[in-house]
Amino acid sequence: MTVTLRYENGSVRVDGDVSDAVRSTLPGVESDPRSGGLRAPAFRYAAIRDALSAADVAVDDRGLDLDDVPNLETSYELRSYQEDAVDAWEDAGRRGNLELPTGSGKTVIALAAMAALSTPTLVVVPTIDLLEQWRTELEAEFDVPIGQFGGGEQRIEPITVSTYDSAYLKAEDVGDRFGFVVFDEVHHLGGEGYRDAARLLAAPARMGLTATFERPDDAHEVVAELVGPLVHRLSVDDLAGEHLAPYDVKRVEVELTPEERERYEANQETFTDYLATSGIQMRSGSDYQELVKRSGTDPEAREALLAKERARRIMLGSEAKVAALGDVLDRHRDDRVIVFTAHNDFAYEVAERFLVPVVTHQTSASERREILDRFREGRYSRIVSSNVLDEGVDVPEANVGVVCSGSGSEREFTQRLGRILRPRDGKTARLYEIVSADTAEERVASRRR
Template identity: 70%
Template sequence: MTVRLSYEDGTIRVDADADSAESLPPLPGVEADPRSETSRAPAYRYAAIRRALAVAGVRVDDRVLDASDRAAEAVGLADGLSTDYDLREYQREALDAWRDAGDRGVLELPTGAGKTVIAIRAIVDLGVPTMVVVPTVDLLDQWQRELEAEFDVPIGRFGGGEQRREAVTVSTYDSAYLKADDVGDAFEFVVFDEVHHLGGEGYRDVARLLAAPARLGLTATFERPDDAHEAVAELIGDRVYGLDADDLAGEHLAPYDIRRIEVDLTPEERERYDEKQGTFVEYVRDAGITFTSGSDYQELVKRSGNDPAAREALLAKQDAREIMMNATRKVERLAAILDRHRNDRVIVFTAHTDLVYRLSERFLLPAITAETSAAERRETLERFRDGTYGRVVAANVLDEGVDVPAANVAVVLSGSGSEREFTQRLGRVLRPKDDGGRAILYEVVSAETAEERVASRRR
């Protein structure tokens, strides 16, 4: 008995004659397709199907990864893949754990721990057509530069105005989403950088439509509060190795301190905050909303559509949040921090674009927000790297996907309760320093407000 496997529009087509089909073992994800009188499974099931057929002793005519154009691209690939990187002990342990898991799974390591280095070593070890998927154009550029510096092969690119496929290709998640069913049989290995993005329902299709049996996820924070990391594990594999910043600080990452600074609201801010927060608290108490889960907040949002009191409470909560996040004395404390670290490389993080522009104007800080053009962002970061700028202020956009090796001080003026956001902001300053100095992260928190709970939750 022979079963033929082929790739077709994001699926694995399973062909067997009628007699053979009845005696096939159960195959993961495979269902009958009456239209083609065959069976099919989502492409990501390819490796599991091959394993099931091998265990059952079924002969396979495998045409999934044997397209002629892909084979032509792969000619001489292994000869052009090499790296001078010497893996640290924990990096080797991480790579070995991934190999032992069947070349599938997620590595959870802090920013600056060398996840890219591990992935490059994996690409060399496998020596097969590979796609690296990243969330931002900044990361797209960084990966392309890194791969071009290491490998003696052309590097393809999907994203940032280019659509060029090579045996080793870098893509944004958005471009991969658009092209996955067209190139799903072109790569045997796929690396998902910042793999937690795959938890988004749309991006999951990127992994579903690719047949690549070898899959590596990289992240500093795997688990998501919405539990979508469980879907990521199904598509990529479980977390097979993990370390946090404390495990590596002092030897492989910069030693660091986290300093929490509390500031009081001004009398005017206190009066407005208490009024707005009181309106919110009174409504949710009377409505029996406890906020023990994310669905409780969604319930308030849903009610606000037809309940004026709910809408008033929701707007009051937003107003109270803006007051505590953008408190006047936070700005005054930032002035003292910037003066104390006038010779250091400082990144200031905020949650609101308006505050970024206020700080930029007051302290003459280069600003980066979602409104900043890609060209201006790249120029600003390059000047930060080369020392032209000694400090920069940003609203969320530098939380991930940006290589800022020179920074050694971070100031969080405002943010969410997300552990991921906090870990990524800390990671901006953890890369080892030439002088062996310590990194510092300041949290500036409005005292006697809900921000105290937010700050505790993210840690």
């Protein structure tokens, strides 16, 4: 008896007489009353195929519908640590995640894997900026048409690059058209809405690329199930000085003025007094969501939330912090500087105070592209951003970063540091953290380090 595998609407369909003993070895399968056979999410296709082969079951494999791809070649010569990463991925059965610092050439590693497989490949990225960067790189490296899902285009080619949003929407229809899928900034795949982008694809070969694999919500365990385990890891310090620019990190602590201190403490007290009587401990995002929920009907909860916001504004935008930023910008007037903030209001304040171009989530794609191009060309020597430049933007000329505010996330800190580590002759990168002393910001800064 031959078992037939088919791709169908984001799932793999298993038809034929499968014994109970064999069925127990097939991961993720469930009975399908409509077809009378078995069915599993498409990402299980390779494991099901391999399990049937191991059980000596004859298989009529119709799971993939792949177009021919010419022999792909890459002009890049891999560095030794990049070869190690590719080898580790190969040894893991061409499934797994690679954690390497920003600037270490993760794209080059993926291109080498694509050349080795020469199979239809989907590259999935989180932003339009990365979509355009990948498409430009793929067009330059491989002499084949490059498809695109996202950014106003919906065109499939054997080599296609897609945003996570578009991959989620298209995966059910094109899930059998690719033998290899690359998830850039793969930690995004842990988000609830994006997981189906991987579940609905049948591609046997899978590679995840990131500078920070683990997520504080443990969703990296889902990523490991969908893409494969973490198979290779290198830190910034493993490569700094040889393959990345050497770097220094300096913390600058500033004091609130007496008037700022009085207002900060008063607002913090309003906030903490409410927490003490409400039973909310603010240990997780769900605690904050509960506070926001209560603020809709409870005036005291609303005042506590507003007090927390007022304290934040004082802490993150103090007079001394702005003055310290001015000192750093003056000291590095001949360098390329990125100023990182956590909030739009402070980013716009910095832009107005120091006449610095600003990039936020409100900045249009065309304006953002123009600002970044001028920064790369040297027409702008400094830019300020609220989070949107933390990842996925290639600005190799940047050599100074200033963190004026941020979260306690180690990922965010690593990504911001990575923006200034692209190697260049004679370059030493410097990252400044400007922190308001004796405030909640000190604890946040310590967590991310």
